[in-house]
Amino acid sequence: MAVDQHPLKEVTLKIRELGLCSAIPPIQDIDKTLHLPSESLENPLKLLRSVLEPTRFKILYLLHQSPLPTCVIAYILKQDRTLISHHLTKLMELNLVEVKRVKRFNIYSLTERGTTIVGKVLELFKEITHPPEV
Structure with missing residues (x-):
């Protein structure tokens, strides 16, 4: 997985595991992968x-x-x-x-x-x- 890609399922599991949020609300597009802007935007x-x-x-x-x-x-x-x-x-x-x-x-x-x-x-x-x- 590239550094700027964040599959929502994995993110929510990791947040729960680390206890970063007391509760995570349901996310509509849980199968989506979020991306950060590329370095070309610098x-x-x-x-x-x-x-x-x-x-x-x-x-x-x-x-x-x-x-x-x-x-x-x-x-x-x-x-x-x-x-x-x-x-x-x-x-x-x-x-x-x-x-x-x-x-x-x-x-x-x-x-x-x-x-x-x-x-x-x-x-x-x-x-x-x-x-x-x-």
């Missing part, structure tokens, strides 16, 4: 953690509205420019943000991938905050 989870870090998401949200230089982002977020630059570097490493030099300014914008991911996260936020009526 990269998407890393990306989501990075996107959902509060300062980074605020940066992405601003860039979703307009390309901006570091100084404007720092001013709006009331953060030091070096901290904003650090976050922008991380977002560029994830191919979410790109930079163009315009005269003496670095202007940051979302990549196509960044636009897609931010759009999907915003849709998810909308769904969470305004669930459909039942």
Whole structure:
């Protein structure tokens, strides 16, 4: 049996044997085998953690509205420019943000991938905050 597979029958027997639960309620699909996510989900989870870090998401949200230089982002977020630059570097490493030099300014914008991911996260936020009526 692979490490990430858990046959429910075996799990319930082991729990009883170890006394981990005082009682186990009936499980509808007792013959089912449960699986943990594979390691292939590590990269998407890393990306989501990075996107959902509060300062980074605020940066992405601003860039979703307009390309901006570091100084404007720092001013709006009331953060030091070096901290904003650090976050922008991380977002560029994830191919979410790109930079163009315009005269003496670095202007940051979302990549196509960044636009897609931010759009999907915003849709998810909308769904969470305004669930459909039942």
